[in-house]
Amino acid sequence: MSTTVFAMLAALLYLGATGLHLIHVFQRRQRVTRGVAILGGLALLCHCAVAVQSVGGQGGLSLGFYTISALMFLAINLLCVLLMVRRPLQNLLIILFPLSAMSVLISTFAPETAAITTDLPGGLLLHIGSSILAYALLTLAAAQSALVAAQDYQLRHRHTRGIVQILPPLQLMEKMLFELLAAGVLMLTVAIISGFIFLDDIFAQSLVHKTTLTLLAWALFTVLLWGHYKLGWRSQTAVRLTLAGFAALMLAFFGSKLVLELVLHRG
Template sequence: MMTGLLPIFAFAAYLLATGSVLMRLFHPKGPHFKLMFSAGILGLVLHMLALTQTLFTPAGQNFSLINVSSLVCWLVTVAVTVTALRTPTVLLLPVVYGFAALMQIATLLVPQDLQLQHFEQNISLLVHITLAFLAYVVLTMATLYSFQVSYISSRLKQKDFTPVSQYLPPLMQAEAIQFRLLMAGTVLLGLALAIGVVFIENWLAKANLHKTILSALAFLVFVSLCWGHARKGWRGRTAITLTVIGTCLLTLGYFGSRFVKEVIIDRLG
C-alpha cells in the first residue's frame, strides 16, 4: 500500500515545487524559494523512500530500466537542488522537478521488470556502475548548464533585463561551472570505462558491445570538447552542440537498448 502511495506523494511535492517556480518566474520578487525548496526536498525524500523499496529486494538489487531511470533522475535532482542553494539556477529547477514528477507517474504506469544484480559478489562491477552513474549525472548537469549559458547569452545580446534575469548567475560564472562539470564528468566516465575494460570479463560480449562503443564515442566527444576549450577556447554553440551529442550517445548506450528490449520487444513478445 505504502509503496504505491509514495510515488503519488512525491509527484505532488515535485509538482508543487515546479509550480512555485513557474508561476512566479517573471514576478518582480522572483519565485517563492522557501516553498520551492521545501516542496522539492520533500519530493526528494519521498522519491528516495519509494526507490529504496523497489530497488533493494531480498533476492538482490533490482536494476530494471524504470528503477535505473528513477535512480538517475533522483541523483540529478539532488545535485541540482544542492547546487541551487549556492548558485542561482532558477531556469534548471522547474526542468528537473518537472521531470522528476513525470518519473513518479512512470513508476506507477510502467510495469516493473526484474533485473537482479548481486553487487556484493562483484565489487568491480559495483565500482564500475557507481562511476558510470556519477559520470552520467555530472554530464547531464553540464548539459543543463550549457542550455542555461545559451539562454543567458541570448538575453544579454538582446539587452533583455526582465525580473528573472536577476535570479540567473553571471554568464562567466555559469560557463565556468559548465566546464568544471564537463571535466569532472569526463574523468569519471574515463575511470568507469577503464575499470570495465580491466575487470569486467564480458565487456566486449555481444550483449554489451553497443553500450561499450557508444560510451567510448561519448568519452571521445567529451575529451575533444575539454581539449578544445582549454587549447582553442571553444565555447558557446560549439560547446553546447558537442555536450548534447556526447550526452545523447551515453543515453542511447544504456537506456536506448534497454528501452527497446524491456519495453518494446518484451511487451510485444
C-alpha cells in the same frame, strides 16, 4: 507506507515546488525560497523511498529500464542540491523537478523488465555507482548548456528581457557548465575503466553498442574540454558538443536497455 503512495506524494510535491519556484523566478528572486526548499526536500525524501523500494527491493537490485529512472533522477537532484551550496544552479530545478515527478511515477507503475540481481561484487558496484554519478553530472551539464544556449541567443539579438534577467551572467553560466563537464568526464572515465576491469567482456554482443556509444560520448566531452582550455571554445560550440555527447550517452544507456529489455526481452 507503500511505494505507490510515496510516488504520488513525490510527484505532487515536485510539481508544487516547480510551480512555486516559477512564480518566484518571474518575481526575479535570486535564491531558492523557504517554501520551495521545504516542498523540494519533502519530494526528495519521498523520491528516496521510491528508489529504495523500486531498485533495492526483493532481496537484490532491480536495474530495469523503468525502475532505474527513479534512481537516476534521485542522484541528479541530490547532486544539484549539493552543488547549489556553491553555485547558482537553482534554475535547473525548473527542468529537473517535473522530469523527476514523471520518473517516480514511471518507476512505480511500469512493469519490471529485468531480472533481480542478488550478487554484485565490489568492482561491479563501483562501475554502476560511477556510471550513475557520471550520468547525473552530465545530465546537469546538458541542462545547463540548454540555458547557456538560450541566454547566448538572447544576448546576441540584444534582448535584455526574459531569460536574460533571471540568469546569472553568461560568463558564470559557462564556467558552471565546464565545471560540470569536467566532473562528469572524470566519473565517466572511472566508469569506463572499471567496466574494462570488472566486466567479463565489455565488447560482448549485448554490450558492444553501449560501449561504443559511451566511448564516443567520452571522446566528445574530452575534446570539448581540451578545446575550451586550450583554444578558448565556448558558447555555441560548447552547447553543440555537450548536447551531442549527452545524446550519445543517452543512447548508450537507455537505448541499449530499451532494445535488450523491451524488444529482445533479455533482462
